[in-house]
Amino acid sequence: MTKILVAGFKGRMGATATHMVLKNADFELVGVYDPIATEKDLAEITEFAGQHAPVFNQLEATLAAKPEIWIDFTIPKAAVANTQFALEHQISPVVGTTGFTADDIKNLQALAKQQKVGGLIAPNFSLSAVLMMQFSKQAAKYFPDVEIIEMHHDNKLDAPSGTAIKTAEMLAAVRGDKPQGNPDEKESIPGARGANYAGVRIHSVRLPGLIAHQQVQFGGIGEGLTIRQDTYDRESFMTGVALACRKVRATDQLYDGLEYLL
Ligand SMILES: NC(=O)C1=CN([C@@H]2O[C@H](COP(=O)(O)OP(=O)(O)OC[C@H]3O[C@@H](n4cnc5c(N)ncnc54)[C@H](O)[C@@H]3O)[C@@H](O)[C@H]2O)C=CC1
Numbered sequence: 001m002t003k004i005l006v007a008g009f010k011g012r013m014g015a016t017a018t019h020m021v022l023k024n025a026d027f028e029l030v031g032v033y034d035p036i037a038t039e040k041d042l043a044e045i046t047e048f049a050g051q052h053a054p055v056f057n058q059l060e061a062t063l064a065a066k067p068e069i070w071i072d073f074t075i076p077k078a079a080v081a082n083t084q085f086a087l088e089h090q091i092s093p094v095v096g097t098t099g100f101t102a103d104d105i106k107n108l109q110a111l112a113k114q115q116k117v118g119g120l121i122a123p124n125f126s127l128s129a130v131l132m133m134q135f136s137k138q139a140a141k142y143f144p145d146v147e148i149i150e151m152h153h154d155n156k157l158d159a160p161s162g163t164a165i166k167t168a169e170m171l172a173a174v175r176g177d178k179p180q181g182n183p184d185e186k187e188s189i190p191g192a193r194g195a196n197y198a199g200v201r202i203h204s205v206r207l208p209g210l211i212a213h214q215q216v217q218f219g220g221i222g223e224g225l226t227i228r229q230d231t232y233d234r235e236s237f238m239t240g241v242a243l244a245c246r247k248v249r250a251t252d253q254l255y256d257g258l259e260y261l262l
């Protein structure tokens with residue numbers, strides 16, 4: 001059985017991941033971690049009644065659980081330090097938290113190599129999102145004029161979303177750094193044209209009722225193409241998280257994207 005600890009278990013994704021680990025017979029939930037936790041045992045929480053696992057609210061204390069895998073769905077500010085901590089202690093990170101910079105990822109990959117520990121940082125664990133990004137990359141060869149509209153629930157901390165940033169990186173690998181729109185355009189209200197990644201505009205919508213959605217909109221002469229992905233339930237991320245937990249121990253590098261393990 002693979003020994004797993006879930007960091008951020010009091011949050012929306014962390015709680016979903018905790019249920020996922022409990023449901024899979026080849027996984028053992030050895031602990032859960034969240035600085036806001038006041039319980040000692042997971043079973044004290046109504047939605048986990050009857051499911052026993054130690055609860056930690058201090059980072060160092062989690063080592064007592066001896067996890068092999070560190071699932072992280074926390075906050076951008078904490079996830080870099082958590083991932084570093086996991087690697088330093090030979091624990092394989094499976095990280096869904098977004099907000100990592102390219103430098104953060106590069107430094108953590110170097111640490112993973114040095115420690116000979118495999119892991120994964122993925123801004124999106126849903127298969128439809130991975131396909132949406134790959135189809136968009138393909139389309140950018142023929143339609144280099146493109147904008148991204150990402151739409152999320154209004155509790156999200158980071159903008160643009162990790163998925164939108166990764167999509168923009170993948171588009172840039174094909175279309176290069178190319179400005180779009182009228183070279184003389186002026187924003188009457190600052191921000192009207194959205195964020196700018198290598199000339200691709202990214203628009204972030206935050207509304208109650210949404211979970212996670214993204215539209216990649218291409219324009220050509222007299223035609224358009226829209227590639228859209230919708231998340232209706234956070235359960236959709238769990239197939240990818242479980243797959244990563246089963247595969248990362250067999251690697252000795254820290255991958256950046258679920259596609260490397262599919
Ligand atoms: N990769 C993917 O497929 C997905 C990634 N996400 C990302 O996952 C992250 C979490 O999202 P939600 O669950 O919606 O957020 P949330 O706000 O519901 O949960 C975050 C949890 O992290 C806890 N936390 C704060 N500091 C911590 C620390 N130092 N160590 C451990 N836990 C800590 C908070 O107390 C909270 O319970 C976000 O960055 C989000 O963008 C969300 C959905 C899918």
Ligand SMILES: O=C(O)C1=N[C@H](C(=O)O)C[C@H](O)C1
Nearest residue numbers: 098123124156161162163212
């Ligand atoms: O915060 C979320 O909810 C999500 N965050 C990830 C991101 O920033 O791309 C993945 C998904 O979009 C849900």
